[in-house]
Amino acid sequence: xxxxxxxxxxxxxxxxxxxxxxxxxxxxxxxxxxxxxxxxxxxxxxxxxxxxxxxxxxxxxxxxxxxxxxx
Amino acid sequence: xxxxxxxxxxxxxxxxxxxxxxxxxxxxxxxxxxxxxxxxxxxxxxxxxxxxxxxxxxxxxxxxxxxxxxxxxxxxxxxxxxxxxxxxxxxxxxxxxxxxxxxxxxxxxxxxxxxxxxxxxxxxxxxxxxxxxxxxxxxxxxxxxxxxxxxxxxxxxxxxxxxxx
Numbered sequence: 001x002x003x004x005x006x007x008x009x010x011x012x013x014x015x016x017x018x019x020x021x022x023x024x025x026x027x028x029x030x031x032x033x034x035x036x037x038x039x040x041x042x043x044x045x046x047x048x049x050x051x052x053x054x055x056x057x058x059x060x061x062x063x064x065x066x067x068x069x070x071x
Numbered sequence: 072x073x074x075x076x077x078x079x080x081x082x083x084x085x086x087x088x089x090x091x092x093x094x095x096x097x098x099x100x101x102x103x104x105x106x107x108x109x110x111x112x113x114x115x116x117x118x119x120x121x122x123x124x125x126x127x128x129x130x131x132x133x134x135x136x137x138x139x140x141x142x143x144x145x146x147x148x149x150x151x152x153x154x155x156x157x158x159x160x161x162x163x164x165x166x167x168x169x170x171x172x173x174x175x176x177x178x179x180x181x182x183x184x185x186x187x188x189x190x191x192x193x194x195x196x197x198x199x200x201x202x203x204x205x206x207x208x209x210x211x212x213x214x215x216x217x218x219x220x221x222x223x224x225x226x227x228x229x230x231x232x233x234x235x236x
Contacts, residue, residue, distance in 0.1 A: 003077040010082065024196045025159035025188045031129035 099123075099202040100190040104157065104180035111180040113202075116153055120230055121202040124156045125188045128169035130196045132215040137173045139220055143227065144177040150231045151204065157182050159196075201227060203236055 022030075029035065038044045051057045099121075103112045113121070122143065126133040137156075144154045154177035160166045161183050170179065182188070191200055195213035203209050209230050212223060229235040 003074045006074065006078055007080070010078070023185060023189065024193055024198070025125065025127065025185050026161075027196070028127060028129045028161060028165070 097207060099200065099206050099208045100187075102157075102180075102182075102187045102190075104182050104187065106178060106180045111155060111178055113206075116155075116202075117206060118204045119151050119153045120204055120227070122152060122154045122199065122227065123191070123202060124154065124197055124199045125159055125191070125193055126156050126197045127159050128165040129160075133197045134169075134173055135217070136197060136215040137175055141174070141176045143224070147227065147231055152227065152231060153178065155180060157187055159183070159185055159188055199223075201230060203230060205236075207236070209235060 099113065101113045103110055103114075105111070122140070124136070124140065126136070140154050140156065143152065156175060156177060157180045158166045159182055160169075163181065163183070166179075166181065188198065191198070191211075193213075197215050198211065198213050199215075200211045201209045210226060212219065226235060
């Protein structure tokens with residue numbers, strides 16, 4: 001009973017590592033504009049302006065991990 | 072004792088779950104893919120230097136790399152360079168729409184299943200590999216930016232002149 005439980009626990013603990021991660025050539029859907037976290041170019045520029053003028057904070061936006069992650 | 076062995080097996084399974092495909096080193100994996108004018112077979116290009124590029128319609132840097140690859144094919148085609156761009160879009164129409172906007176004056180092949188990029192150990196988009204006339208992978212490159220152009224072109228020239236194998 002206990003060894004079976006240990007095996008089951010180990011398999012469960014492996015989580016999603018048995019599932020293959022998304023390959024770079026499969027990221028077509030992720031590259032669509034709807035899949036980014038911003039609200040569109042206008043909203044992004046507005047909020048960037050607010051951050052720059054209120055907090056003197058710049059940068060942080062751009063490609064990164066969201067979207068196709070091509071770079 | 073049996074319990075320890077079982078735990079050891081469980082941990083081995085855990086470790087095995089995170090194995091990924093190895094990167095190819097040495098011989099370039101063969102491929103035969105549909106193209107715009109008949110099949111594109113890697114075996115047909117022995118003796119030529121192949122600049123193999125994996126691209127997709129949704130990949131921004133790919134759009135910037137096409138004019139440069141057109142230039143490459145034009146400049147070095149006589150010296151035995153063949154640019155082969157493998158498209159990995161899952162929908163063919165996306166690729167055709169891209170090609171209508173961004174013309175390709177080199178060979179284009181289509182691999183919607185993703186088997187070829189997997190065999191070439193593609194880690195990012197776009198990815199390129201330079202294959203020597205003997206069929207060996209000389210170098211691979213991930214991504215594309217304006218700064219990469221000069222370095223890539225000089226290495227291609229060296230392979231064409233036989234200085235880099």
